[in-house]
């Protein structure tokens with residue numbers, strides 16, 4: 361009664377032509393939509409003109425036709441969707457050329473002084489030190505007078521100073537933090553003070569007018585030179601990752617008594633003599649000493665109850681040693697290629 365086969369063939373032909381999911385949808389509407397061929401078959405047939413047997417046959421044929429049509433359309437739709445996706449992927453692949461060189465994303469780099477400072481801070485924090493900072497523009501008092509360097513003292517000439525207006529100076533050393541910290545925290549105290557210092561100096565490969573020091577100050581009961589040496593050896597062992605031989609020579613600084621120059625056995629030649637240590641086998645590394653009683657007093661600490669040690673290492677020079685940097689002027693050159701060479705190990 362219904363030309364099931366011919367309708368299905370017609371549907372198959374239409375689906376074969378439909379290349380995209382959207383076109384399949386148009387075919388579905390054409391056959392199964394509200395005014396679709398198959399839908400209209402049901403609507404436009406005059407059932408009253410059919411006998412009961414014919415009605416049943418017609419009904420089941422129509423249902424079967426719809427079922428098969430839906431199946432064909434669903435299969436075609438799934439197939440076109442899959443093809444569309446494959447096409448999109450192929451297009452993306454064609455656009456993505458894996459042989460092209462990658463984009464060079466510039467990562468920032470840390471300045472070698474920053475790297476050394478971070479390392480130092482971690483080492484000292486491990487030994488229970490606070491990390492403190494103080495002003496770069498300093499008063500004469502904290503930079504000199506409080507450190508037992510009165511105005512007419514010859515030691516004042518040791519550090520050529522940049523003078524600012526109003527009796528202020530650019531600090532010549534991080535020792536300027538010592539009395540500030542004692543005033544603020546009292547004793548006992550364990551602190552380091554990394555920071556920038558300034559001296560009116562002629563520049564050469566090992567002298568800058570702007571450089572970094574790292575000051576250390578320990579004040580407690582019964583502090584002796586033995587404590588100083590132990591801390592210095594622990595520090596250098598961590599920095600150079602092996603046991604380091606050190607020696608103390610007498611050194612003069614008005615704010616320590618006794619004062620020393622701590623030398624490290626040359627890490628480049630193991631003390632045999634090379635150009636770095638000028639064939640002496642030793643590198644002058646850390647000026648240090650026991651805190652002068654007058655400094656403790658200036659900080660409000662009783663020198664009869666407390667003693668201490670202090671050291672002021674040149675962090676810029678340490679970075680030169682650690683990274684084998686031959687000329688101090690590179691640090692402030694502002695040349696990014698310089699900074700980018702140093703590995704960031706955080």
Ligand code: FA5
Pocket residue numbers: 532533534535559561566567568569571572573575613616619644645646647648649670671672673674675676677688
């Ligand atoms: C001082 O500045 C003392 N305040 C150190 C100190 C602290 C002694 C605590 C005792 C107790 P000195 O002037 O030697 O000392 O400088 C210390 C270090 O700073 C030097 O060993 C050197 O590594 C570094 N330094 C000094 N001047 C310069 C410079 N012009 N360029 C680069 N580094 C410098």
